[in-house]
Amino acid sequence: MQAYTARAHTNIALLKYWGKANQTEIIPTTTSISLTLDEFYTDTTVQFDETLTEDQVSLNGQALTGNSGEKITRFLDDVRSMANISAKASVKSTNHVPTAAGLASSASAFAALAGAASSAAGLELSKTELSRLARRGSGSASRSIYGGFVEWMRGVDDQTSFAIPLTEQVDWDIQLLTVVINDQPKKIDSRGGMQHTMATSPFYQEWVDNTNALTVPMENAIAAHDFTTLGQMAEANALQMHATNTTACPPFNYLTDASWDVIQLAAQLRQTGIEVYATMDAGPNVKLISKSTDTDQIQAQLQQLMPNITTVVATPGPGLKIVKGDSI
Amino acid sequence: MQAYTARAHTNIALLKYWGKANQTEIIPTTTSISLTLDEFYTDTTVQFDETLTEDQVSLNGQALTGNSGEKITRFLDDVRSMANISAKASVKSTNHVPTAAGLASSASAFAALAGAASSAAGLELSKTELSRLARRGSGSASRSIYGGFVEWMRGVDDQTSFAIPLTEQVDWDIQLLTVVINDQPKKIDSRGGMQHTMATSPFYQEWVDNTNALTVPMENAIAAHDFTTLGQMAEANALQMHATNTTACPPFNYLTDASWDVIQLAAQLRQTGIEVYATMDAGPNVKLISKSTDTDQIQAQLQQLMPNITTVVATPGPGLKIVKGDSI
Numbered sequence: 001m002q003a004y005t006a007r008a009h010t011n012i013a014l015l016k017y018w019g020k021a022n023q024t025e026i027i028p029t030t031t032s033i034s035l036t037l038d039e040f041y042t043d044t045t046v047q048f049d050e051t052l053t054e055d056q057v058s059l060n061g062q063a064l065t066g067n068s069g070e071k072i073t074r075f076l077d078d079v080r081s082m083a084n085i086s087a088k089a090s091v092k093s094t095n096h097v098p099t100a101a102g103l104a105s106s107a108s109a110f111a112a113l114a115g116a117a118s119s120a121a122g123l124e125l126s127k128t129e130l131s132r133l134a135r136r137g138s139g140s141a142s143r144s145i146y147g148g149f150v151e152w153m154r155g156v157d158d159q160t161s162f163a164i165p166l167t168e169q170v171d172w173d174i175q176l177l178t179v180v181i182n183d184q185p186k187k188i189d190s191r192g193g194m195q196h197t198m199a200t201s202p203f204y205q206e207w208v209d210n211t212n213a214l215t216v217p218m219e220n221a222i223a224a225h226d227f228t229t230l231g232q233m234a235e236a237n238a239l240q241m242h243a244t245n246t247t248a249c250p251p252f253n254y255l256t257d258a259s260w261d262v263i264q265l266a267a268q269l270r271q272t273g274i275e276v277y278a279t280m281d282a283g284p285n286v287k288l289i290s291k292s293t294d295t296d297q298i299q300a301q302l303q304q305l306m307p308n309i310t311t312v313v314a315t316p317g318p319g320l321k322i323v324k325g326d327s328i
Numbered sequence: 329m330q331a332y333t334a335r336a337h338t339n340i341a342l343l344k345y346w347g348k349a350n351q352t353e354i355i356p357t358t359t360s361i362s363l364t365l366d367e368f369y370t371d372t373t374v375q376f377d378e379t380l381t382e383d384q385v386s387l388n389g390q391a392l393t394g395n396s397g398e399k400i401t402r403f404l405d406d407v408r409s410m411a412n413i414s415a416k417a418s419v420k421s422t423n424h425v426p427t428a429a430g431l432a433s434s435a436s437a438f439a440a441l442a443g444a445a446s447s448a449a450g451l452e453l454s455k456t457e458l459s460r461l462a463r464r465g466s467g468s469a470s471r472s473i474y475g476g477f478v479e480w481m482r483g484v485d486d487q488t489s490f491a492i493p494l495t496e497q498v499d500w501d502i503q504l505l506t507v508v509i510n511d512q513p514k515k516i517d518s519r520g521g522m523q524h525t526m527a528t529s530p531f532y533q534e535w536v537d538n539t540n541a542l543t544v545p546m547e548n549a550i551a552a553h554d555f556t557t558l559g560q561m562a563e564a565n566a567l568q569m570h571a572t573n574t575t576a577c578p579p580f581n582y583l584t585d586a587s588w589d590v591i592q593l594a595a596q597l598r599q600t601g602i603e604v605y606a607t608m609d610a611g612p613n614v615k616l617i618s619k620s621t622d623t624d625q626i627q628a629q630l631q632q633l634m635p636n637i638t639t640v641v642a643t644p645g646p647g648l649k650i651v652k653g654d655s656i
Contacts, residue, residue, distance in 0.1 A: 202538055202564070203531050203571060210530055232577075236530070239579050243531060243571035249560075250595035251567050257585045267578035 001087065001122070003047035005328045006115030008134075008144045009317040010040040010097055010108040012176050012279065012287055014234040015211055015218055016241045017139050017152065018190075019198040026139045027161045029198070030211040031154045033218050034143045037176060038317030040097040042108035045090075045326045046116040048080075052088035059093045075110070075137045076117060082133075083121035091117070092326075098312065103178065104190075104281065110137030111144035115322040130320065131162040147318035149222045151215070170316035172225045177276075177288040177298060180310040181258045188252050190282035193245060200249040207240045231277030231289050235266075238279040254283050258306065262286040265305055274298065329415065329450070331375035333656045334443030336462075336472045337645040338368040338425055338436040340504050340607065340615055342562040343539055343546055344569045345467050345480065346518075347526040354467045355489045357526070358539040359482045361546050362471045365504060366645030368425040370433060372440035373418075373654045374448040376408075380416035387421045403438070403465045404445060410461075411449035419445070420654075426640065431506065432518075432609065438465030439472035443650040458648065459490040475646035477550045479543070498644035500553045505604075505616040505626060508638040509586045516580050518610035521573060528577040535568045559605030559617050563594070566607040582611050586634065590614040593633055602626065 011034040019029040057064040057072045064072065076089050093112065097105040114134035118125045125133065127145055135142035136158070143150040146165040155161030188196075198204050214233050221229040246253050255263075259280060266278045266288060276290045276298055290298055295313060302309055321328065339362040347357040385392040385400045392400065404417050421440065425433040442462040446453045453461065455473055463470035464486070471478040474493040483489030516524075526532050542561050549557040574581050583591075587608060594606045594616060602625055604618045618626055623641060630637055649656065 202568065203534060206531060206534050236575070236577060240530065240575050243575045246574065247564070247568050247571045249564060250598075251591060253588050260581050263579060270578075 001048045001120060002324060003045055003326045004116045004119035004322060004324055005043060005045040005326055006112045006119070006320060006322045007041050007043050007328050008108045008111030008115060008141075008320045009036045009038065009147070010042075010103050010105060011036045011140065011143050011150065012103065013140065013281070014230065014279065014289075015214055015237050016281075018241050018244070019194045019204065019208070020139070021154070022157070023195075025158050025161070026135055027157060028139055028152065028154045029208045031215045032140075032143070032152045033166070033215070033222070034140070034150050034152070035170070035174070035176070036144060036147045036150060036317045036319065037103070037314040039312075039314045040103055040105075040108065041317070042093060042095050042097065042105060042112040043328055044093040044109070044112035044116045046113070046120040047326070048085060048087040048089045048120055050087045052090065055088050055091065057091040057093070060095055071137075072113070075113060078133065078136060079117045079121050079123070082118070083123050085121055089117065089120070104140060106138040107140040107144045110134050110141030111320055113137060114141070114145075115320045119322050128162050132158060135161060145320045148316050151219065154212075165319070166219060166222055168319060173291045173293060174227060174316065175290055175292050175295070176314045177290050177295065178312045178314065179262050179286045179288065179302060180312065181256060181262070181284040181286065188254075188282070193252065193282055196252070197244045197248045201244040201247045203240075203247050204244045207244050210240060211237055227275055227291065231275060234279050234289055235277040242280060255280060256284045259284045259286050261305060262288070262302070265301060269298065269301060329376045329448060330652060331373055331654045332444045332447035332650060332652055333371060333373040333654055334440045334447070334648060334650045335369050335371050335656050336436045336439030336443060336469075336648045337364045337366065337475070338370075338431050338433060339364045339468065339471050339478065340431065341468065341471075341609070342558065342607065342617075343542055343565050344609075346569050346572070347522045347532065347536070348467070349482070350485070351523075353486050353489070354463050355485060356467055356480065356482045357536045359543045360468075360471070360480045361494070361543070361550070362468070362478050362480070363498070363502070363504070364472060364475045364478060364645045364647065365431070365642040367640075367642045368431055368433075368436065369645070370421060370423050370425065370436035370440040371656055372421040372437070372444045374441070374444040375654070376413060376415040376417045376448055378415045380418065383416050383419065385419040385421075388423055399465075400441070403441060406461065406464060407445045407449050407451070410446070411451050413449055417445065417448070432468060434466040435468040435472045438462050438469030439648055441465060442469070442473075443648045447650050456490050460486060463489060473648045476644050479547065493647070494547060494550055496647060501619045501621060502555060502644065503618055503620050503623070504642045505618050505623065506640040506642065507590050507614045507616065507630060508640065509584060509590070509612040509614065516582075516610070521580065521582075521610055524580070525572045525576045529572040529575045531568075531575050532572045535572050538568060539565055555603055555619065559603060562607050562617055563605040570608060583608060584612045587612045587614050589633060590616070590630070593629060597626065597629060
């Protein structure tokens with residue numbers, strides 16, 4: 001059978017996904033909205049081969065085994081079932097998401113795998129179908145099917161929970177400046193963290209309600225290129241998400257003193273007229289939603305606060321690309 | 329006129345006061361419950377003197393001027409108005425609340441001042457009247473009129489907002505082990521912090537509702553000497569209070585990495601059967617609600633985690649004491 005290769009970019013959530021209404025199908029409690037990022041992506045080649053006795057999966061040239069390998073095999077089983085084939089697959093994946101950037105690679109990884117595996121299996125899936133398939137691998141991957149601003153409609157079941165594009169081409173100035181904070185490794189993975197919080201934080205339902213109430217205002221801010229409203233909503237949504245963790249029982253916390261230094265710097269910069277807003281995921285890194293015209297000033301202020309801090313800039317990126325063959 | 333001296337002890341809130349329904353009268357949004365502490369207190373001597381042309385206030389031998397001095401004068405005006413006198417006063421106050429303990433001294437300070445000033449003015453106030461008067465100086469001072477476990481009923485106005493004793497004599501094992509975290513000074517005072525949070529955090533009302541719903545369960549836990557339930561409720565209430573700050577707009581945060589290390593240690597110790605719960609106020613110090621029989625083990629674990637950390641142990645203390653004369 002023919003090999004196919006897909007490239008998918010990672011994304012940053014402006015309204016977050018944090019908790020599943022249905023664990024098995026990965027149906028989220030919130031509708032999330034994200035921006036796909038150009039600089040960070042995963043390339044994945046898949047070929048089904050009747051002569052293989054088991055799936056062979058490599059990531060960055062290393063064989064993937066254990067839980068991660070099993071997760072890929074379960075995903076491929078899903079594709080085989082859809083295509084009604086039984087052949088095992090060779091999967092070669094290369095991540096262009098620097099670990100230092102602190103951006104989750106599972107979104108680009110499962111979006112690329114959905115594209116390459118479904119095409120290699122002979123399926124011709126619509127983007128909606130690809131988004132559903134990617135979602136079942138990793139929730140945020142559902143959004144990486146599209147470029148630019150994307151909305152993952154939470155839905156109520158497998159059929160109704162998928163992403164739609166809001167604005168694939170982003171022709172206005174918005175970027176993501178990630179501040180890499182190394183002083184504390186991620187201690188609780190997002191999957192375990194979100195479930196613990198959902199089960200024990202008294203603020204969890206309030207966060208869900210607040211997030212879902214922001215869907216339309218965030219769509220409107222994106223349509224209007226309203227950077228200020230977008231940034232304010234994104235920062236508030238992220239802080240509230242983290243507050244569900246610090247009020248879980250027992251509590252946990254992804255943010256460190258350095259994270260807070262950056263969050264406070266963003267607030268100070270706004271007072272001087274530089275528009276910059278913070279968002280944080282399941283780790284200490286702070287991602288600053290900013291304008292390219294302000295990058296130099298923000299970098300200078302950051303370096304003053306935290307000498308030799310590493311930053312990574314990312315700009316809006318494209319959606320999933322699938323090509324025949326073993327390279328893209 | 330005769331000099332009077334009063335001694336009042338500080339207290340730790342198990343259910344917190346964080347926000348005023350009425351700014352002027354200091355009517356809180358929540359009913360709070362506290363434990364008065366033996367080791368930390370303020371001694372204050374007041375004498376009204378017709379020959380003085382202005383109030384003379386000293387704290388620990390130093391003249392108190394500026395905002396702090398004006399606040400004392402306004403408090404004395406309140407007392408003069410109640411007693412229908414006009415004489416200025418000499419106020420000599422000594423704080424036995426080590427700054428290092430990170431426990432607020434305003435509670436003991438205004439409770440002692442209420443006792444000494446009202447007596448020196450010739451008033452014979454009931455404890456309820458003393459609690460109201462102390463409240464108008466500093467909210468948490470309303471609770472320091474009593475010893476042991478105390479409840480400040482929020483009420484709706486000056487007449488109905490005062491503290492009542494729950495159990496003045498505490499004859500079971502409960503203490504407070506304060507872990508002194510020096511790595512970050514208090515940047516936002518509690519008065520400003522609580523108002524900003526009340527005005528801007530989407531979780532604030534939820535916190536208020538949750539706190540008020542815990543009044544009766546906390547009363548019951550205290551009556552039953554139920555250390556576990558008391559500790560669980562106190563820790564959850566404190567964490568939720570701090571989460572209202574981290575979700576204010578802009579956000580702020582009293583807790584540091586070191587605070588979180590101690591909070592996490594408490595959770596780990598509980599898993600090994602040592603009952604210890606964390607509570608935190610408007611600063612980074614973590615106060616561990618614990619039993620004296622566990623002190624050595626907790627201290628040992630703390631020293632392992634944070635070598636040379638300073639800790640301060642406090643036990644349940646008595647209520648306000650007032651004596652005639654200039655010493656106690």
